[in-house]
Amino acid sequence: MNRVIVLTGPAGAGKTSIATYLKEKWQVPQVITHTTRPKRAGEVDGVDYYFETKDSFLLNHYLESVHYSQANYGSSKEGLEKAWQKSNLASIVLDTKGAETYQEILGDQAWIWYVTIKDVVKLENRLIARGDAKDRVMARLSAPEFQRDLNLPDKLQGHAEIIINDDWQQTCHQVDQLLER
Ligand SMILES: Nc1ncnc2c1ncn2[C@@H]1O[C@H](COP(=O)(O)OP(=O)(O)OP(=O)(O)O)[C@@H](O)[C@H]1O
């Protein structure tokens, strides 16, 4: 059975870092999603995201799409199928609304991992250390989507692995254990 690890949780918690670890250590391909937000330094079109204009964003067929902190994001069925052609286990990084939709549509094929940290005040420092512009970090922290993603939604309670990503080595160990299981 094809499955997809859905990495969800608040911005800055480490979802993308875990997706990269899964790709490098476990050869788990990542589903590339689409966004209208500007590229961050070092991001590459077709690798980190498909970067879209407002018009080109509308041309794709989405399994689900959301508006998150001033930009649109969407994941396509084609993107998921492309990742599954490489491996029967893929990963995708989604906000909690997207994670709920994946759970509804894919059922047991969606393996939800909720990534967070104990002291959420530290998320701001992580976003700044990542190189995000200060005004965008501030806008993001006050966005209702960010506040919502600080908690695991009711619908996902009991259906998600919880990863408290305070210590990177411990997180890698937990990820290894989940995959070996
Ligand atoms: N355990 C950790 N300790 C300290 N810093 C970390 C840890 N895990 C990840 N980081 C760093 O925190 C920053 C944010 O991580 P990452 O981009 O993976 O978060 P994210 O959840 O994908 O965020 P977003 O939803 O905004 O894309 C990065 O600079 C990353 O290197």
Ligand SMILES: Nc1nc2c(ncn2[C@@H]2O[C@H](COP(=O)(O)O)[C@@H](O)[C@H]2O)c(=O)[nH]1
């Ligand atoms: N529901 C969806 N959420 C997505 C998608 N692609 C990314 N995301 C989430 O958006 C926020 C912001 O991402 P960032 O890269 O700008 O920091 C984050 O929570 C991502 O998980 C998607 O296609 N659908």
